[in-house]
Amino acid sequence: METSFIILFVAGACGALVKDILRDNSLKLPRKIDGEFSLGFLGGMITGGITGYFIDGNPSTAFLAGYAGTAVFENLLLKKNQTNEMTKKITQEIIKKIAIQEGVDPDLAVQVAKCESNLDHKAVNINKDGSRDRGLFQINDKYHPEVSDDEAFNPITATRFFCKSVKAGHLDWWNATRKCWEK
Numbered sequence: 001m002e003t004s005f006i007i008l009f010v011a012g013a014c015g016a017l018v019k020d021i022l023r024d025n026s027l028k029l030p031r032k033i034d035g036e037f038s039l040g041f042l043g044g045m046i047t048g049g050i051t052g053y054f055i056d057g058n059p060s061t062a063f064l065a066g067y068a069g070t071a072v073f074e075n076l077l078l079k080k081n082q083t084n085e086m087t088k089k090i091t092q093e094i095i096k097k098i099a100i101q102e103g104v105d106p107d108l109a110v111q112v113a114k115c116e117s118n119l120d121h122k123a124v125n126i127n128k129d130g131s132r133d134r135g136l137f138q139i140n141d142k143y144h145p146e147v148s149d150d151e152a153f154n155p156i157t158a159t160r161f162f163c164k165s166v167k168a169g170h171l172d173w174w175n176a177t178r179k180c181w182e183k
Contacts, residue, residue: 011063123136
């Protein structure tokens with residue numbers, strides 16, 4: 001069993017090796033440069049070995065997985081990063097539009113949301129007292145029971161809550177991240 005596992009990793013490595021050599025006549029190690037992640041030769045070896053082992057135990061499968069696996073994973077990672085960036089841009093636009101409608105500085109609203117949740121409308125923080133900070137603006141369920149989970153996790157209603165709170169003079173509710181958003 002161990003010998004076949006090693007053979008599969010070697011086959012995966014060979015696939016990754018061929019891929020790297022055909023791509024640019026060099027071997028690449030896993031790395032992240034300028035926000036782009038590459039699994040490199042070692043990633044291909046691992047991908048190939050594991051895929052060959054779990055699919056059919058065939059060295060040919062491991063070789064092909066090593067050859068193609070790195071590109072598949074890199075594309076999946078890149079797509080996820082692109083999707084996250086696109087979601088953040090859309091979220092920023094929603095926040096800005098609502099803030100303008102509500103008469104609140106749109107840049108302030110975006111900065112507070114970035115500092116509170118990194119623009120993740122699904123963000124949750126569990127506090128020491130067991131209460132939860134929820135959504136873009138981390139609306140606390142203990143101090144704001146009037147805001148349901150659905151409302152706190154909804155970018156539109158959460159932004160409206162933030163804007164109404166700011167207009168009512170409660171910007172201090174977000175003092176925990178003030179150093180971040182005042183920059």
